[in-house]
Each structure stands twice: as C-alpha cells, then as structure tokens.
Amino acid sequence: MTTLLVAEHAGGVLNDMTAKALTAAVALGSDVHILVAGKGVQGVAEAAAKLAGASKVLVAESDDLEHQLAEPTADLIVGLAGDYDAIVAAATANGKNTLPRVAALLDVMQISDITAVVDADTFERPIYAGNALQTVKSGDPKKVITVRTSTFAAAEEGGSATIETVAASAGSGLSEFVGEELSKSDRPELTSAKIIISGGRALGSEEKFQEVIMPVADALGAAVGASRAAVDAGYAPNDWQVGQTGKVVAPDLYIACGISGAIQHLAGMKDSKVIVAINKDEEAPIFQVADYGLVADLFDVLPELKAAVE
Amino acid sequence: MKILVPVKRVIDYNVKVRVKADGSGVDLANVKMSMNPFDEISVEEALRLKEAGKATEVIVVSVGPQQATETLRTGLAMGADRGILVKTDATTEPLAVAKILKAIVEAEEPGLVILGKQAIDDDCNQTGQMLAALLGWSQGTFASKVDLGEGTVDVTREVDGGLQTIKLKLPAIVTTDLRLNEPRYASLPNIMKAKKKPIDEKSPDDFGVDVSPRLTVVSTTEPPARQAGIKVASVSELVDKLKNEAGVL
Numbered sequence: 001m002t003t004l005l006v007a008e009h010a011g012g013v014l015n016d017m018t019a020k021a022l023t024a025a026v027a028l029g030s031d032v033h034i035l036v037a038g039k040g041v042q043g044v045a046e047a048a049a050k051l052a053g054a055s056k057v058l059v060a061e062s063d064d065l066e067h068q069l070a071e072p073t074a075d076l077i078v079g080l081a082g083d084y085d086a087i088v089a090a091a092t093a094n095g096k097n098t099l100p101r102v103a104a105l106l107d108v109m110q111i112s113d114i115t116a117v118v119d120a121d122t123f124e125r126p127i128y129a130g131n132a133l134q135t136v137k138s139g140d141p142k143k144v145i146t147v148r149t150s151t152f153a154a155a156e157e158g159g160s161a162t163i164e165t166v167a168a169s170a171g172s173g174l175s176e177f178v179g180e181e182l183s184k185s186d187r188p189e190l191t192s193a194k195i196i197i198s199g200g201r202a203l204g205s206e207e208k209f210q211e212v213i214m215p216v217a218d219a220l221g222a223a224v225g226a227s228r229a230a231v232d233a234g235y236a237p238n239d240w241q242v243g244q245t246g247k248v249v250a251p252d253l254y255i256a257c258g259i260s261g262a263i264q265h266l267a268g269m270k271d272s273k274v275i276v277a278i279n280k281d282e283e284a285p286i287f288q289v290a291d292y293g294l295v296a297d298l299f300d301v302l303p304e305l306k307a308a309v310e
Numbered sequence: 311m312k313i314l315v316p317v318k319r320v321i322d323y324n325v326k327v328r329v330k331a332d333g334s335g336v337d338l339a340n341v342k343m344s345m346n347p348f349d350e351i352s353v354e355e356a357l358r359l360k361e362a363g364k365a366t367e368v369i370v371v372s373v374g375p376q377q378a379t380e381t382l383r384t385g386l387a388m389g390a391d392r393g394i395l396v397k398t399d400a401t402t403e404p405l406a407v408a409k410i411l412k413a414i415v416e417a418e419e420p421g422l423v424i425l426g427k428q429a430i431d432d433d434c435n436q437t438g439q440m441l442a443a444l445l446g447w448s449q450g451t452f453a454s455k456v457d458l459g460e461g462t463v464d465v466t467r468e469v470d471g472g473l474q475t476i477k478l479k480l481p482a483i484v485t486t487d488l489r490l491n492e493p494r495y496a497s498l499p500n501i502m503k504a505k506k507k508p509i510d511e512k513s514p515d516d517f518g519v520d521v522s523p524r525l526t527v528v529s530t531t532e533p534p535a536r537q538a539g540i541k542v543a544s545v546s547e548l549v550d551k552l553k554n555e556a557g558v559l
Contacts, residue, residue, distance in 0.1 A: 010470075010471060067474075069476065070442075070449050070451070071448060071449070074443065092470050093452065093467075093468070094469075094470070096451070096452075097439065097449070097451045098439075099439075100404070100435070100438075100439035100440050100443070101440070101442060101443040102443075103405070103436070103440065103443075104405060104408055104439070104441075104443035104444050105443045108524070109403050109525055110404070110434070111525065112433065112434045112435055112436060113433065113435075118528075122528060127431065127433055127530075128321070128327045128430070128431060129430065130533060131326070131327045131532075131533070132327060132329050132336055132530055132532065132533070133531050133532075134335075134529070134530045134531075135528040135529045135530075135531075136525040136526065136527055136528060137525065137528050138524060139524055139525070139526065140524050172448075173479070174447065174478065174479050175448040175449070175450070175476050175477065175479065176477050177475075177476055178464060179474075179475045180469075180471075180472065180473060180475065181473045182471040182472040182473075183471060183472045191470075220559075228488065231489070232489065238468045238473070238489060239468070239469070239470060239471060244430075244433070245427070245428065245487070247470075252558045253558040253559070263326075264323075270536055273556075273558065274552070275536075275539075276548065276552070282541075287541075288536075288538045289536045289538065290538065290539055291539035291540075291556065292539055292541075292548055292551055292552070293538075293539065293541045293542065294542050294543075294544075294545070295541060301545050304545040305545050305548070305549070308545055308546060308549045309549060309559065
C-alpha cells in the first residue's frame, strides 16, 4: 500500500505546494513516494527528499517532460501506477491539467480539490464555489486525488528519502511547447504568502493598480492579488486572480482593496486568517466576511497605510 | 471541420445555493438553471471559428435530464447548427460523461472538441482532460487564446505563473478559461430560429456506457460561516488592531 505524490515544481525549484499536498498524502495512511518529472530536476528531487513523510523520491527526466505537458506526464504516471493505490497532486494548473488524464486512463473517477481526508476512501471537497462542502467516498480500487493546498499545513523538513531514477516514457508527439510569458516578480508567491493585498475594479486602470497597490505590497512584503473584474479589465495579469476559478489562498492577512466581494472571489480567500476590507461602499458584501472593515476611498487610505507600516 | 461543444445545465451562477436538509446534495427544485458559463465561452469560440471559415458545423451536446434541451436551445440560439441530448436523470460524473462524449466523437468525427474548463456546480475540472485521454488526443486546457492552423492548433493557456502556449496536433481537445472571449447574447430572431433546429435524442445505453457513480455522497453541509467583524474609523486604528489585536503585522 503506497501513495504516489506528483511534485509541483518550476524553474528547477520545488514548489511549497508539494509540501502541503504531502500532508494530505500522508493522511491517507500509507507510505508515500514523490515523483519529480521534468528536465534538470535533480535539485528538485533533493529538496523533495528532505520533506518529512516521504520514503522515496522517483525522478524521471527527458526532453519530453521538460515542460510537464499533460500527455507525456500522464503516460509516465500511468506507467508507474501499478505499484500505487493512490495518486495525489496539488490542485495547481499542472495538477488539474494532468491528473484527470491519468484518472481516465486508469478508469477511475478523480476526486478534485480535496480539503480534508476523512479516511483512505473518503474525502471532503468544496462544490458550488465553496458554498457547500461535500464528503464523498470513492469505490474505485485506485484513488486519483488533487489537493486544495490552502487547507493543509506544509510538511516539515527533516526527512531523508532515497532518490531513485525511473525511465521516462517515450514522447507521444501529440503536443509541443511553443513559449511562455511568465510574470516576473520579487514578491512572495500568492499561494504561499503570509500577507496578500488584492485590488479590484475600483482601481480603474493598470497604471493606478501599479501606482497604488504595489508600494503598499512592498512595504508589507506582501504578495499581490486581484479580483476577476480587475483581471478581466486588464488591470492585473491572469495569474494574480484570486477566486473560485483563479487561485485559492489562505494567508494570515488578506487585504481586499476596492473589491466588492462577489461569491466567486470570496471562494478564493475566505479561509484567510484575518481579512481586511477597504471599500467606499459600506454595503459591499466583502464587509460581511471582513474582520476589519474600513469604509474609505482606497486612493486616500492606501498611501496612509503604506506610511503607517513603514 | 466539425466542432463539438459539450454543454452542461447547471444552477444559474447568480443563484445562492442551498444545501438540502438531508445532506444528500444541493436543492435544485424551483431554481433557475442556465448553461454553465464556461460552456457559453466554448460555444462562442466554436461559432467564431465557423464564422472565420475555419469550421463547417458546430454541434452542441448535453448529457442530462429532458430539461437539458433548454440548454441545447440556448447554444442553438447563439448559432450552433444542431444538438444532441443524451438523456439521463442520473447524476453523471465526469468519467461517465467523457465516455459518452468519446462515443459521440467517434460517430461525428469532429476536428476539435471545445469544453468549459469546469462546471460551476461540482467544480470538478475533469471532463475535457478525461475525454482527451480516452480518445488518445492532445489537450489544451484553460485556454485564453485559440489559433487554429492547418492540422494543428496553438493554444495559449492560463497557468500558475502566467501564460503558456502549446501547439496541439489535430484532432484535439480545448478547454476554455474566462478570458478566451465574451459570449454573445442570442437575438430574438435567432431564438425563434433555434426552435426549428434539430436535436437528436439518445441515452447512455445507446453508447453502452454505465453511468453509475463511482463516488458516493456521504454528506453535504454548509461551510462554516464567517462572522462580520468590526468597522474601523481610520488607518491608524486599522494598523493598531492588526498589530495588537490580530497580531498579523
């Protein structure tokens, strides 16, 4: 009885969400192996081996796996699946892309975005954008699971798993990588930040978003998020979107600026420890979930906030 | 080239859902139902490809109860050519739906299947990827741009770090993200015209697909409610509370 956890990594660095998904994988009650698939990922494997809770790290490297495209990655996982009774990944863009493909090839119904492990067959997951929680029991012989990492604490370091190389499967030739435009930032990552400041449509333009939100983020050492409305309007890039279909976050402090609080935004941040809402409209629904509400024009108070925390 | 667009009937995104008292699920009685918003984006994208002369026919398909016909009519009113209803009153999971869609793809032989990346009811985000797997096709998920070429399609995907562009060999599966396009509203004349467009009716048995669920619902509950806190009067009061009361600064 062993669980295979698919590591989340990019740019040769192990993502913190792997450690969180490991906590969920360990909760299944079996021994856990971590799979690192990619190219030039020895460093990632070494970092994964240090996580407490996994006994073995499998490394698969090839040109086809370099960009972790769904087709070759799924083929690799399916090839290994015979030895495992559960396959787990963080519900990241990669995990959501690849794991359903694995599940279908194994004729298994995936359990998406779990927020709690009840037992090895039974899991809690949000439905309807988190407006209901459902506990489901899987009757499949193998479990394929993605994990909503914001509800699991990261596994500690202190492990010493063995690292083993496994053969990468041959490429399928179905898809190829063309290019990417990645946001470059020195700020913390949204999904692991302790403090997040988010802007909404009230910012009015990309320039104002940069001018008003960024200095406060820098003063707080915070990651920057945005509402769907702000992203749709082009004020902020897509990977900043917090919400049901964007990123789900649970920082210690979430500061929502000029965000009205649509259900789909709340779904992405309502598990934050402390929520602050700054909005001109005192009827805005965001105040119903905020621990501290400040009814004010964000253009007036954000510079003040920056000065106050510096 | 034909394009197949699967569409799902779900609770309208503006409706506040209520959990049934017995915990078996969410109350669907007398609730406004609509086409899953991501599927509207898929229909729109297929129609734009047809209007650009890159596709010949757009077929909408829905797996669901008789009322899913209304969802198909919505797609037909937007401009799709014909519909297929796979009628079942059972709750269908993505794996079963993917198996039904595979059979339809084999019969219709579309060059592209465009699906919403997830349905806003069960939030599974699985069907497109599963269909790609069962067909042995390539997949371009979470698309914010679709550029159809000769024998290939370039898909720009919304990923965690930004955007990624991949080239897929056709036939292929694309799943849509929010920013791919803005779906059109159906005009009244088109709504009238849609009533005359053909909808073929099938059942899961016609495709030999067992739709019995693999997951059993143990319970459904309301999430713990978050209490509204207090209003502060000034930035200095806010910072003081965050430092000394909440301890997060």
